[in-house]
Amino acid sequence: MAIYGSWIKDWRQHLFESGLVWPVLAGVVLLGIWEIYVRTQLPDFVATPTGILMALPSTISDYSFWSAALATFGAIVEGVAIGTVAGILVGVAMGRVPEINWFLSTYIRALYALPLIALVPIVILWVGYQPAARLTIVVISAFLPVAVTTADGTRAISNEYLDVGRIFGAKTYHVWFGIALPTALPHIVAGIELGFARGITNAIAVEVLASINGMGMTVFEKSAQLNENASLVFVLALAIFAVSIRSLMIRSRQWLAPWYRDR
Amino acid sequence: MRKGSLGRRINYVRAAYAWWIRMACYALSIVLLLLAWQAFGNSFGVLFVPFTTTMGRLWELIVDGPLLEALGVSGQLYGVTLTISIVLGVGLGLVLARMKLAAAAFEPYIYVLYATPTISLVPFVSVMFGFEFWSRVIVAVLISIFPILLGVLEGARSIPRGHLDVAASFGSTEGQLWRDVILPYITPYAMTGIKQSVALSMVGTLVAEFFLNPDGVAAVLLQGTTTLDSASVLAVTVFVAAIAVVLVGIGELIERYLVRWRFTAVG
Secondary structure: OHHHHHHHHHHHHHHHHOOOHHHHHHHHHHHHHHHHHHHHHOOOOOOOHHHHHHHHHHHHOOHHHHHHHHHHHHHHHHHHHHHHHHHHHHHHHHHHOHHHHHHHHHHHHHHHHOOHHHHHHHHHHHHOOOHHHHHHHHHHHHHHHHHHHHHHHHHOOOHHHHHHHHHOOOOHHHHHHHHHHHHHHHHHHHHHHHHHHHHHHHHHHHHHHHOOOOHHHHHHHHHHOOOHHHHHHHHHHHHHHHHHHHHHHHHHHHHHOOOOOOO | OHHHHHHHHHHHHHHHOHHHHHHHHHHHHHHHHHHHHHHHHHHHOOOOOOHHHHHHHHHHHHHHOOHHHHHHHHHHHHHHHHHHHHHHHHHHHHHHHHOHHHHHHHHHHHHHHHHOOHHHHHHHHHHHHOOOHHHHHHHHHHHHOHHHHHHHHHHHHOOOHHHHHHHHHOOOOHHHHHHHHHHHHHHHHHHHHHHHHHHHHHHHHHHHHHHOOOOHHHHHHHHHHHOOOHHHHHHHHHHHHHHHHHHHHHHHHHHHHHOHHHHHHHO
16 A cells, blocks of 8 residues: 555656646646537537547557558658658759759749649649559658758858868769758758658648548548547547657757757 | 869859859749740640640639639638737737746647648538638638747747846836837747748638638639649649749748848848
């Protein structure tokens, strides 16, 4: 009994010290309000926290959940990878050669300003109602921010680095990939992070608009079948994916560029 | 030796005629794109129409088509979304910065909501609030508010203690404190968020129009897609791109004006 009590005490102390107690409390209150409001005010099929909990096992043990997750997340990771490589190459060229920058910047900046969701219809029209349309949109979503941030990052190298490089006889590719690229790493990671965020949103948009199998389409489909609890399980999975990608990006920035501090 | 002198000569030309080369690059890129578009369009068939056809269709859509009316519908949603995002974002940001407990309690959820793709929340918004105007506003605001909210929150938190102490020791009232210290200090943070929100409100407007009973510009785009009318889709896409560039440009100008000391200080 004594041991049990002290364990609770330790645990409580830990909770307070880590600053978790208020978020947990707020979460419980929010979920409670949600549950009570829906149960008393809204029709039965609207999702509730307990309903989601009940729907969780049957939803994630279903084959369709994993096939949708693999399709969507796979396309996002693949598309961001392709877009990042292309964006870095174009971005370094834009950052280091002013003529290339002037030649390309009109379009890259215009496309960067454009809400990419406006491109979804034309991409669907050109690529067709198939998974390749989703991949295309994700590639574009990642390419633009990475190209812009890489160009900005590689342009702003202090002359001292370049002078030292020149003294040691650096060739052009040494300057590009040995000096400019490492200097721009924090910018590039920020670009990839933005690319992931936009890629996730736009991938879902394509799925819904073109009826391509995946997480986004399933959310809408289950919701249309008034199976809101199962639908929210998919939303939760999407949120977990998005949050993990975000923290992965922050970690990788600390790991790749430990000298860089955010703001 | 010869190679070095050639390289030096090229560098000399690049430095001496930088402005001309720059303008030539801009002009060349536009001309080349239009030529390529025209050439491809003529040889590609129905799915990719030439530049002139696209512009002609854009003119038709504007003069006696649905585009201007749709633009009015979308513009209204955009204006309401941006206004609510700014007012609510700045207000909530300041309140949360003052109330440490509430901020500690709700901040993780704000970040999770920010990271969650808002499109996936559309079905729940529509179940709770329907498909009409205010439901669209909720979806659009959920997309565009976070950069302002988080920016103001961060700005208000990073006000140096010294600023507040100096103001207090000169006997400034609460109103003066806000006008002379707090608001000027958070303006750059808020403007960074607002600039992002200018673009994101457009995303929000389009998402709300695409996914809650199609309406406005998004409806014109969708109709073109279902009828395989690539000229209309291309025309409206170019039109939306032009509006986006103008809006983002205006946002940047306002930021430069409101936070001009930052740009002059850096040089």
